[in-house]
Amino acid sequence: MREAREAVRFLVQEVYKDPQSGLSELQAHLARRMAQKFRLKMPYELRILFCKKCKAYSPPIFGKTIRIRKGRIIFTCLRCGKKYRLFYKDVNRSSADRPYSP
Numbered sequence: 001m002r003e004a005r006e007a008v009r010f011l012v013q014e015v016y017k018d019p020q021s022g023l024s025e026l027q028a029h030l031a032r033r034m035a036q037k038f039r040l041k042m043p044y045e046l047r048i049l050f051c052k053k054c055k056a057y058s059p060p061i062f063g064k065t066i067r068i069r070k071g072r073i074i075f076t077c078l079r080c081g082k083k084y085r086l087f088y089k090d091v092n093r094s095s096a097d098r099p100y101s102p
Helices: 002-017 022-037
Strands: 064-069 072-077 083-087
Touching: 002 022
Parallel strands: none
Antiparallel strands: 064 072, 072 083
16 A cells, blocks of 8 residues: 555656656556555546546646636646636735724
């Protein structure tokens, strides 16, 4: 189990070194298959490499568009067109910027 987790982590690091190469696609698929086979929770860095609908390899810069809106990041897969959102707290906004609510 421990070796599989370390192997998945190593493969994810290798994918991020050159995400556009064909080797990185193979490494990402291998890391995903290993995580599934050994029933490991896939790290976030690995989950964002694949589309949630078509399961295609799509690195954030080359395989999907990224839009940043108020409080969320919107990813759009370039193969199937699926949009999904990642919500976050906007830490740059101070309390003075927020509208008054009693």
